[in-house]
Amino acid sequence: MRQRIRTAAVAGLFIVPLVVGACSGSSSNDAGADRDCITDFDADTDYFPDKSTITDASGLAIDYHKSYQVVTVKEPSPGAAPASYVLVRCGAPAPKLDGALADAPAVQIPIRTMYSGSTTHLPAMVALDAADTVTGVSSADYVSTPEIRSRIDAGKVKQYADGGVPNVERVIAAHPDVLVSDGYEDASLPKLQRAGITVLSDADWLENGPLGRAEWIKFFAALTGREKKAAEVFGQVKRDYNAVTAKVANAPETSVLLGGVENGAWTMAAGGSYFGRIVRDARGQYPWAGDQSTGSAHLSIESVIDRSRNADAWLLSDMTVNSLPELYRQDERYRVFARPAKRAWNSTKAVSETGGNDYFERGVLRPDLVLGDVAAILHPDMFPGHDFTFYRHLPAE
Structure with a gap:
């Protein structure tokens, strides 16, 4: 999941001079609040009383x-x-x-x-x-x-x-x-x-x-x-994410169809990918979940028809469709998936007027909300009245 606007990457180390002791700001007159700079430096003072501990990020x-x-x-x-x-x-x-x-x-x-x-x-x-x-x-x-x-x-x-x-x-x-x-x-x-x-x-x-x-x-x-503040925010996200995981831990797995056709091939999240893990934690199951690669799986539509045409639900993402007729206009072959189409959902509920999709924006910081939506789709009886943040159901008309 990402909605990234490409800029520049840092492939290694590079030199930027450090101006020491200065507290001057940017030329912008709307910069952030003035820095609380050290005015009387003491080499024995710890100037980081609050320290971050990395527990889940590997990079x-x-x-x-x-x-x-x-x-x-x-x-x-x-x-x-x-x-x-x-x-x-x-x-x-x-x-x-x-x-x-x-x-x-x-x-x-x-x-x-x-x-x-x-x-x-x-x-x-x-x-x-x-x-x-x-x-x-x-x-x-x-x-x-x-x-x-x-x-x-x-x-x-x-x-x-x-x-x-x-x-x-x-x-x-x-x-x-x-x-x-x-x-x-x-x-x-x-x-x-x-x-x-x-x-x-x-x-x-x-x-x-x-x-x-x-x-x-x-x-x-x-x-x-x-x-x-970061410890507080991430701590709450982690607790909420784990609470959803615990709630569905003993629920029967729901078979789910992922993704759709892109550039002639069916593209879906591999089992070891970000979204593959979301589906797993929501107690979803699909034939390619055992593929522990971290990217996308690119499959023939025939293989997906063979193995997933009778799935219980369908999760789409990054597709600009809000109804089944719109989906079928993109590719008539989607009609084969009549059973999962009855419970087809797309992550387009929070798309702005200018085209930004909050699923790819806030969803990164709030995987608890993404998981909550997916769990409610796969196990609706366990989440009655769920207020969806990112997903919307695709109506038949």
Whole structure:
């Protein structure tokens, strides 16, 4: 699950000078709140009384030191070497580092301005009470988060990319404290680096576990100094997710058809993928659940007809259809799946007027809500009156 607006990825370590002791802000007159900078540095003081502990995310590590922390993204883009970032409390002297960290990007925290390369970042920033730190987005149309939409409408958040490609001059002119990319390579990255723009990679989408992906809120907490708030938010998400899992733990498995035809092949989540795990935790079963690969399975429609035409329910996603007639107009072969079509649901309930789908935005931070919807679809008797957040039933007319 991801609705990402491509920007730039960090494939390794790069050098960005650290300005020590300064607490100056961005050129924006609507930057986040003034930083609580250190004014009388004491080398023996721990300036991080609230520390994040990573429990579910496999691709993120945070190590604390008294006046700085080291955030390591273990795979900043597919196949890339780990990247580490040194986050220094503003007002503290630059730490003396060696080895790979000597050349690691350095950031004064808490940041006051952030350009976001993916809509999935935005709910985390809002949950951390740091919405006013977001001053740029790659594509404004795809933003669903109300707090950021209102800032876009007020002119406080600017679009910095054209057709998904960053406008280098626009970013350089704004000079945000950081640009958090979406974990993809982009030719504009070297230009931004050379201009002194600090680019950090958020690789939450490479996590296969729903809770692991949600825990990347702690990445943004490290940038904003909101570790305590992140622990509260993620702790509640994890409790709610596990509560749904426990509720359906002894329910009989429901056979489910996933996905649909894309580019001539039937595409569905593999058993080891993010959504495959959601289905498993909701006590859903499908013939390819045993495929523990982490991406999508691409199958012949004949094989899906053979093995899933009599499934009890059908879960679609990322398809712009809101009724069965619309679905059949896309491909008449869907009519073969008459049984699962009676309980066909699509994750299009929360699509904005400009085309942003909150399922791919807030759903990343709130897998408990996604799981709740899927569990209610597969076991309706156990969730009477469920208020669906992301899914809508596809009517026959």
